[in-house]
Amino acid sequence: MVLQLAGPVTLLKSGISFPRGLSQHVWEKIGMQLHEASNSSAWWLADWLIFGETAFSGRYREAISRTGLDYQTLRNYAWIARKFPHERRVESLSIAHHAEVAGLAGPEQDYWLRKAAEEHWSRNRLRREVRASLAEREAAEGGTQEPSAGSEQAAAIHVELAPEQFDSCVRIADSYGLSVNEWVAHVLRSATHDFAPDLRVVAQ
DSSP states (O other): OOOOOSOOOOEEEEEEOOTTTOOHHHHHHHHHHHHHHHHHHHHHHHHHHHHHHTTTTTHHHHHHHHTTOOHHHHHHHHHHHHHHHHHGGGTOHHHHHHHHHHOHHHHHHHHHHHHHHHTTTOOHHHHHHHHHHHHHHHHHHHHHHOOOOOOOOOOOOOOOHHHHHHHHHHHHHHHHTTTTTHHHHHHHHHHHHOOOOOOOOOOO
């Protein structure tokens, strides 16, 4: 696929060459096109991997190694893409925006993405708003509900990982802009929503 940019520019793998006399209007339009392509590329890679996993099971990982793409990064993208079918993706928002709400229930995902698009929030702003909302909800539920006798108030999960596995978790969490604890809670929250919707997971 060749990216068609406005104006007489030369697009190379190593950069873009701009001719003298290029108007500001065209220059701005090129910037918007590059921004859109940057936001879309992660979705393209995610859908590419999902198709390969289905169509070429058992062979796609070898093919990925020949492309030079990072498999774990692609897996991260694919995880988000599976949470958001094409018709639920908000084109004006990046895949990183969608990652911030991927662990929520569907209606909540749609609400926050719509809000972020309408207010032109950055990924970090969306993260802050979602976390503040969840914190308020936790506080409200904690203040209005009395624990039943013998009920457990908190639970800790201890997971033993080999050093290389832990390093992999750190890299994945960092790719989302999260701490390891936050990322683990994010993954568990998503899993518990699928299999046990009433279970709440909070990063410690």
